[in-house]
Amino acid sequence: MSRRRRSIRTFAIAVTALVLTATSSHTPKSWALLQDSPKELVDAAWQITYRQYVDRTFNRNDWIAVRQKYLQRSYSSQQQAYAAIRELLAKLDDPYTEFLEPQEIKDLVSNTSGDFVGVGLTVALDVSTRAWIVVAPIKGSPAAAAGVLPKDVVLRINGKSTSEIGPEQATQYLVGPVGSQIFLTVQRGNRQLNFKLLRDHIELNPVAYRITTTTAGKVGYIRLPVFTSQSPKQMRQAIATLEKQQVKGYILDLRANPGGILESSVAIARLWLGRHPIVSIVNQQGNERLFAKDLALTNRPLAVLIDDKSASASEILAGALQDSHRATLVGTRTFGKGLVQSLAPLKDGSGVKITVAKYYTPKGRDINKVGIAPDIIVQLPEAQKATLLQGGGATSTDPQYSKALVHLSQLIRSKPVTSPK
Secondary structure (H helix, E strand, C coil): CCCHHHHHHHHHCCCCCCCCEEEECCCCCHHCCCCCCCCHHHHHHHHHHHHHHHCCCCCCCCHHHHHHHHHHCEEEEEHHHHHHHHHHHHCCCCCEEEEECHHHHHHHHHHHHEEHHHHHEEEEEECCCEEEEEEEEEECCHHHHHHCCCCCCCECCCCEEEECCHHHHHHHEEECCCCCCCEEEECCCCEEEEEEEECCCEEECCCEEEEEEEEEEEEEEECCEECCCCCHHHHHHHHHHHCCCCCCCCEEEECCCEEHHHHHHHHHHHHHCCCCCEEEEEECCCCEEEECCCCCCCCEEEEEEEEECCCCCCHHHHHHHHHHHCCHHHHEEEEEECCEEEECCCCCCCCCEEEEEEEECCCCCCCCCCCCCCCCCCCCCCCHHHHHHHCCCCCCCCCHHHHHHHHHHHHHHHHHCCCCC
16 A cells, blocks of 8 residues: 555544545445355456446456456455455546445445544544644534544543554544543643543534625525535525525535535535536436426525535536526636546445546536636635635635625625525
8 A cells, every 4th residue: 555545544534534526326236146255356346347437448458358367366365355456446547436445435434424423533643653643623522522622642542552553443443332431641732631532423524604794784604515415404404594594695615625425416506506407427328417306495696615625526516506607606726526436335345436427517518627617716825725624614814705705795786686496
């Protein structure tokens, strides 16, 4: 495993969350035919790729010959099979198609469900000292309530030194049944502090919202950090609450949002769009166009904040709103990921995250490796980019947010709002 791969995986496991970009799940029908052997695991991964991968040239590889090559090998362990699957998938030269070990699958599912049981402690591994450094406790979590702070160094968990706990073991120390205890010893400056925490349900990446008062009236600000299965419900609640408070317009913040569940992106688009097309999904079966079916919850003026880390499901939503002229996009060009992944499990709990489709905006734009250009270009200082990456939202000194407020104020004054259509 490369240094870069280990660094990414370590952090994802430590925070017990891994974002899956634009996904839908599909379980192959042939699991009952598989035998418990490393070679069968390799063949199952090959079969998934053969049936589902979007590029039928397989990056100009003879995929039948590839299968024969890998089945001629002998595999004496599960880890040898895992290494072979990674090698096999690397032939596709697709950064979004990858093999995931069982714990990585669990982490991914936790993130996309929007909920897990733990203490809400997010940490990063110092590769030189092996120390666990607190990035931030999740808001409202047991760790936050107990007073664990960013930059605390976690020395011991339940009496065991964290320097002896590998990345693949981290989750089992942080996650457990509701009500179970976890004992932490942290270093804060020159002091060592002990915390007793009780594990509880943790809501990951919730939708946050607030009201800003402008000269044109009240504006609702909604921050969407990632698309989980809980996001559409949370977005509906946010819009409904803000509507009751009679806001005159909205700012939807998709900056640093790496994507998430495809279905959640479509569901959220339907809350803002009235019977408009949302996205075209093109796979082996053809082209499926998805539409907004019902009345939108609101048709008040909308500005959407985007940046170069707004990706995948974020781009589906932003593209639909831009193509339908429903919103003004403010910020910088998005990441440019126009591909859809599906998670296919293997018999031993591992799995393959595989690219199964391409998507296009309602007007047929292919944004892969291109991104979506904003209607109003505004750069963001590096310090404020870091705030977004750490889970923060817009502030009064945020130039993109400020520009969106000015633009919305102009729209509110010039365009009376009628009933949603």
